[in-house]
Structures are given as structure tokens and as C-alpha cells.
Amino acid sequence: MEASFQSLLNEAVKFHGHLCGGQIIGVRMAMAGLRELGISEPKSEQGRDLVIFMEIDRCAADAIISVTGRTPGKRSIKMMDYGKMAATFVDTSSGRSVRVSVRADSEERVKRMAQHLFPQDDEAKAQLDAMACIAEEDLFRIRRVHVAMRPEDLPGVPLDTAVCERCGEMVRDRRQVCLNGSVLCKPCAQGRDYYTLV
Template sequence: MSGERAELNSRSRHRFEALLADSVALHGHLCAGQVIGVRMSMLGLRLIGIHEPKGVDRKKLYVVVEIDRCATDAIQSVTGCSLGKRSLRWLDLGIMAATFVNLETATAVRITAREEARESARTYRPDIVDRYQRQLAAYQEMPDEALFAVQRVRLTIAENDLPGRPLRRVCCQQCGDWVQDGREERVAGRTVCRSCAHGAYYTVVEKV
């Protein structure tokens, strides 16, 4: 049995290393956030029963990320989910967390990187003085329970947020832009885009 366990651990390690290499190629450099994102994805996929996220299971998978940091690139790399496919949703919460959803079974888990893992990295790699390099190495060795907090959760995903073709497109009655996926609003009896309703993130200098 110990031999089987060792072989399983070896295969898991090789898979992790391959996924990490792919993630680094996408992201551009190796960092602790890449390790967290790869391991978080591996754990999340396993817990919701997704085995081939880029293959036969690709239409079953939906991921919500809560931060726009390095780990998010790793999650995209491992899962194959993306904003363009509408299988990846970004909520700007600033939390190193992601929720993995099996759309077929409605199984979902929210996984958060433990803040205390930053300090407990000393326990796993006391030989490394630089704290960033220590975290990078330790995060590859720490058990899942030391690195992550896991919650079983339930998600209600609006139809307009699911993958697939837009359910409707409407024209903003103020600026003329076309709005998809139910993002329009009603203001004073008019259908407008969110920029016209609440103020745009940009200021028009001139039309060209």
C-alpha cells in the first residue's frame, strides 16, 4: 500500500509541476501566487468532481475569482476557464479566493488561501532566509489543509452570467452604446448603460 501511495504522490507531483510550468508560461514568471493558484485549482477541481477541465468536462465548469492577482492567471491556466468564454467570473473583492462550480451537479467549493501560511512557511523551509523565496518553496510542499480553507457553498448563477450567447442586446438611450447580458439599467423611464447611469470610468476628450 505504501508503494501505491508513493506512486500516487509521485504522479500528483509530476502533474503539479507540469501545470505550474504551463501557468508560468502564461503569466510570465514564477511566483508564490502561481503556486497558490495551481494548487487551489487542483484541489477545487478534485472536490467538485471535474477531471478534464479542458476536455469533456469543460462545459460543466464555472469559476468565480475574487482577486485580480497572480493566482488568477494560474487558475485560468489550469481550468481553461476565461472571461471571454464566460466560464470565469471576476468579483473585485480583493480576497485570495476562488469558487469552483460543477454546473452539472451544482457542487461548489470556495477555497481561500490561509493568511497564516505566510508565517508557517518557516516551519516547512527554515533553511531559506528570503521570505519570498521561502514562501515560494514552502507553498509547493505544504499540505492542502495548511495552505487553504475550504467551504462547501451553494451558488445561484443568474442566466445572464452563464456561458453562451447573449440573451438580449439593448441600445443605451443616452449614449447609443449597445449593452449585452442584462447590464442595462432603467433611469427615469429610460434604458441606459451603467456608465450613463452612474458615471463612466473615462472622460471623452474628442470623437475621432
């Protein structure tokens, strides 16, 4: 049976740790993406081939993980680091994909709705309630897209393992770089990393 918005939200809040706008937006975003792909039970066999490109690294990302059961460890969540409120849901078995993004003008609409519908309520609570009931077309832009999935990005056993000739560490799934005849990991090839040794 298809789960209701409220039960999915309760589950997301438990997973994330608090109720926030991100949980409401994320649950609604996941529900929209799943509906467009015809997936009613993502955690069953039906959702096995679902991969999500996550452009969000804030609260809403947790809600999408909670609703769909997809995780980075299963290679079914791809973190895109775009700082955008959007996610693309890809059914890798059929190739059908849909991208759901939050409309830039939705914040203003939510604020106005909150004031109009729940004038007696605390401002923060009124905004959460408005986010839950604002029409989907006022909240999201939903578009069919095509995603070219590379074999090395799919779930399953690693395609190959290389060893970086500079740092000696393993590199999986064809992420190695060939530079002047040497096989290197990406940071060694770029000559920089996000950390420095101390």
C-alpha cells in the same frame, strides 16, 4: 490522465511569464477546486460546465486560468474585484460549488516552514518551496457553497441586446438599467464612469 502539480506549474509559469508564489498558490487552488468537484480533466468535455468566480486579480488568477482553461471571454471566469485570495468553482450542470480561500495565517506558516525546512536556501526560493509542500489544510479553507447562477451570466449566446438611450451604445445580457422610464447602460444610469473624455 490527471496532470501532476509540477506539469501544471510548468504550464502556468509559461502562461504567466514567471515563477512566483501566485503560480504555486493558484495551481494548488485550482487543483483543490477541481478535485472537490470531481473534475480530473477540466480542458476536456468534463470541464465544459465549469464557471469560476475569481476574487483574485493578481498572479494566482493566471495560474487558475492556465490549469482550468476557463477564460473571461468564454464567460467562465467571473472577475469579482474583491482583492481576496479566493475562488469559487461552480459546476453549472450539477450545481455543486466549492470555494477555496487562502488562510490568513498561512503566510506566517510558510515563513516558518521555509526557515525550518530549507535553512540553507535563498529566502525567496525557500518560501516558494514551502508554499509547494505546506499541507493543504494549512494553506486553504475549502467550503461547499451554493451559487445562484443567473441565466444572463451563463456561457452561450447573449440573451438580449439593449441600446442605451443616453450614449447610444449596446448593452448585452440584461446589464441595462431602467431609470425613470429610460433604458440606460450602468455608467449612464449612475452618472459616472471610470474614464472622462479628453
